[in-house]
Amino acid sequence: MANIPSLKDHWLDSCKEFESMTLQKKPVESVKKCWLRSNKTLTVTLAEFDTARVSMERDLTDFSNGKVSRKKLAEDLNKLAKRNASLKKMAKAHVEGLEDDIMSELLRVSKTDASGKSVYEKGLKFLKKEIDALLQVADANYASAAYSFAHLGEQIDALQRSAVLFEKQMTANIAKGAAVAAKLKAAAMAAKTPKDIAAVVTAYNSQIVQNAGRDINVLTVGLQKYCKKVNAPSQIADPVDAFYNFTKPWNEPATHKLTDNATAAQVLGKLKEFTEMLKKAAVFAPRVLHNI
The missing domain is CATH 1.20.120 (Four Helix Bundle (Hemerythrin (Met), subunit A))
Incomplete structure (x- = not known):
């Protein structure tokens, strides 16, 4: 029966x-x-x-x-x-x-x-x-x-709690990244001597590529792993996977790291890319909860 x-x-x-x-x-x-x-x-x-x-x-x-x-x-x-x-x-x-x-x-x-x-x-x-x-x-x-x-x-319900925490942490990481980027942008625009430019390049590589950019991607990795653990529906998991792939280059020094002889203009160009990524992250973070 x-x-x-x-x-x-x-x-x-x-x-x-x-x-x-x-x-x-x-x-x-x-x-x-x-x-x-x-x-x-x-x-x-x-x-x-x-x-x-x-x-x-x-x-x-x-x-x-x-x-x-x-x-x-x-x-x-x-x-x-x-x-x-x-x-x-x-x-x-x-x-x-x-x-x-x-x-x-x-x-x-x-x-x-x-x-x-x-x-x-x-x-x-x-x-x-x-x-x-x-x-x-x-x-x-x-x-x-x-x-x-x-x-x-x-x-x-568990995913919603995770999404709320993710949005809170992502907002903090975005604010941190934006503050660092603004500070480095001002320094790059003011740099005149090779020594000043070299200092800006070093700061960019250490504070953006190996720090602020990495934090954005690592946080997304955590949410991605949790979605896989609970077998989250595709309307939730797919956007997370897509955003992970979008932010992944900022966790790979070889992609966005500048050489020691980079120019101030190159630093400004990378900071512009980074700022654009932060803007998309700011839009994406609340959408995770919305998709649940």
């Missing part, structure tokens, strides 16, 4: 078996109508539950691919809960209807037909067992969906 793809399909198979069991004792038209009416309603309710379950499963996958929101998943779970409650109510009404209407009708029109009563009693017992099994599967399906949503919620 736990592996059946459709509760509706399984129920229809059970109905066929019930009809086969009771074929030798055909009920009167009023009994047939009662059976068909209540059975049709239960079948529709089962189909609605199947649809809600499939939608929940699909959206759980789509969330991981960045296609649906957490709000949509909450709506899916709420709908599945309502469908499950409706199914329980309808199943109970179906069984009660069969017991009260069909059995009483059979007894009324055929009080002396004990064998007919026995056949239907066995058939009803079989259907009750099938309905109980279907309800258990429905409960298990809902419980599984609720667990997946709760687990996802815990994961997202």
Whole structure:
């Protein structure tokens, strides 16, 4: 039962078996109508539950691919809960209807037909067992969906806390980098002698490439590793990966480090690149939390 793809399909198979069991004792038209009416309603309710379950499963996958929101998943779970409650109510009404209407009708029109009563009693017992099994599967399906949503919620909450901390630390690193860049820019513009220029180049290499620039990238590496650890959805992880690749050169001395004989103009050019990177970092940092 736990592996059946459709509760509706399984129920229809059970109905066929019930009809086969009771074929030798055909009920009167009023009994047939009662059976068909209540059975049709239960079948529709089962189909609605199947649809809600499939939608929940699909959206759980789509969330991981960045296609649906957490709000949509909450709506899916709420709908599945309502469908499950409706199914329980309808199943109970179906069984009660069969017991009260069909059995009483059979007894009324055929009080002396004990064998007919026995056949239907066995058939009803079989259907009750099938309905109980279907309800258990429905409960298990809902419980599984609720667990997946709760687990996802815990994961997202943890990511949100990490994103808040990341934004706070990134803001501090950006401010630090901007202050260093402004100071070095002023020094580069004021440098006149080879000694002054050499001092600016040395300061740039040590304070930007090996310090402020590295801090921006290393902080992003930390968030990237955490996203991989918790298997963060792509709408969160992909932008982090992209920003990591963007900032990585500033953690590689060979990329932005200047030679000892670099000019003041070269320092100013590198500082301009660094400042542009800081501006993008300032835009990116709050977006991490927004994407969650």
